[in-house]
Amino acid sequence: MTDFEATRAMFYLPEGVVYLDGNSLGPLPRTAAERAKAAVEREWGEMLITAWNKAGWMEQPSRIGNRIARLIGAESGSVVTGDTLSIKVYQALAAALAMRPDRRIVLSDKGNFPSDLYMAEGLLGQLGNGYRLKTVEPEDVAANIDDSVAVLMLTEVDYRTGRLHDMKALTRAAHAAGAITVWDLAHSAGALPVNLAGAGADFAVGCTYKFLNGGPGAPAFIYVAPRHSKNALPALSGWLGHEAPFAFDLAYRAGRGVERMRVGTPPVIQMAALEAALDVWGAVDMTDLRSRSIELSERFIAGVEAHCSEVQLVSPRDPHRRGSQVSFAFENGYAAMQALIARGVIGDFRAPDIMRFGITPLYLGEADIDKAIEILAEVMADRLWDHPDYHRRAAVT
């Protein structure tokens, strides 16, 4: 049985804060702070350029990739870290499209994170030649998979509502129609059990600063199914994805396996913090994590619905169709979230009216959930959101 008291002790959590935004930016694992300091002072400061060899900086992206692989049911050697999620979406989609040269449609849904759709738009614009992005309602995805689809590109968990796609069934349907799949695990990795190999996924990408607690702007990851690793060519063909980066050849030759998806020089300090953050997962069983997430989510929903008639659940009511977040719609959601944050309960807001709460058992327990419910109830009952300060929109919402 996973010891969630022990995992909680691994995080620094500010006094008096209930943190329900780990789905946006995970909190600071204590070892990540130490490791980042060591990367700066002992490695960069003392070893200078020699740290690329002496401190193992060059292997960092694959070493970290392998640790993430274990959390998402991926084969060893099939995941590499680097860049941002948007860049990795572009790489995966470009490689997938090249594997279906006779097809022109990328199928996605309107619940996908906009940046994924934007990157697809940019790529398809480059390709020209009849390529087209088709977005449908999330519940209509299955019905739209046919033999015109080159790539099915979906985010498993909807960033707004937390709705969970059935990765295995949709991947099977895509394959039956001859399409390739690209799964975005932004709200899945570290949030719930993922089994990429079991689902037969082709490509997957994800970020590490949410449920993996890697720190603000921590690098992304990309998965290429081992069966595709020889055929998947990186459109973003940078020198660290070359077969022999230090030969400095003038022509590109793709490196081995997923290594070819590396591009330029990785952010070493940021990678060091991420690597340390992954230590937290050593004794965590993903099935335990999922049960605990459901338990806490159900408690939160029941409490909020009992005390706040003003808000409406927009996440699926069935916990098995939901990721590890709970979202409520409320007309004055932005202001209400500011009122909550001012009182130490941190969630976030997504346009147009969604109050979003991440449920993260690694560092949240019943007492936190109950406190959040109590304060939300006060904000609603006393209309605490009805204050001009809370209606002024900040740059980042």
Next chain:
Amino acid sequence: MTDFEATRAMFYLPEGVVYLDGNSLGPLPRTAAERAKAAVEREWGEMLITAWNKAGWMEQPSRIGNRIARLIGAESGSVVTGDTLSIKVYQALAAALAMRPDRRIVLSDKGNFPSDLYMAEGLLGQLGNGYRLKTVEPEDVAANIDDSVAVLMLTEVDYRTGRLHDMKALTRAAHAAGAITVWDLAHSAGALPVNLAGAGADFAVGCTYKFLNGGPGAPAFIYVAPRHSKNALPALSGWLGHEAPFAFDLAYRAGRGVERMRVGTPPVIQMAALEAALDVWGAVDMTDLRSRSIELSERFIAGVEAHCSEVQLVSPRDPHRRGSQVSFAFENGYAAMQALIARGVIGDFRAPDIMRFGITPLYLGEADIDKAIEILAEVMADRLWDHPDYHRRAAVT
């Protein structure tokens, strides 16, 4: 007059080391260590998600871009930081090509950093349709600029030899032929005076971990001439380059000016270190820096040539045709560099036979140069390179 004793005191330099590899990875500015720690502990740790507003994380890429702009003669608001140099090359080249839709040739030279050529290869492969990369010898670039060239893509300073292109003359020639220019400033920014606006450059990119001392894997920068900022469309169209990222629209609309060249979530801790590293430049005059660099380089060349007949200068002898590095060819260059490093003189090696030394006046003086000459002379005279340990190639050379 720039006070180079004062700038030297701003760096942490390990005892007994002469660091001649600042052209590969600049050493640790003391304030960068403090700032990275604060970004981890006071911002990520204490402020959590609210740091995006409270700690100004969202504006970091443009704020830093403006500080770099001043060092490369760029207009305010024309530079933004993020991603890696390879990614920025792709963005600049894609945008430049789209501005010359009737032309198909990207002209570059064989002294360009291979990753720039690889990224071009990847992009042109995506575009298909007759697009082609043409690489010529560095000295033949001017003669190959004609009206078939869509984009002239060059690195100003050759990473191996330090040979310096004439940015102003080549840009003028490119424009006269109707071509667009993409300049890579990897070995220029912070190394010598650059005047992008004065040269009429169209696009430029560069990295910040070399002469700008931003730390291992610090993010890259991209410059878009203000006259192009409305027409330059980012092929890598991520959400932070969107006109309104937090509106979460389903379709992409390019943001204002160079802001549209942002892609995904930036590496905040790495950016914080970089921002602090730029403090060093506050009282540095680039003309002073250049004079001092030439003075120290000439001293180094004279000393090495006087004491080491085994090596041959491969950098241009005329200091005005050279960046801020000095390179010598030597058959056993790899082993000789290992022998030097073992004795505290850190330079680096570039295949097939180049020993490369970065000359960085911010933290190097005559005594360092003289010590490096003395030790190199010993390594050569006593054939200290002739030891099996020094011939074993590490992963990173």
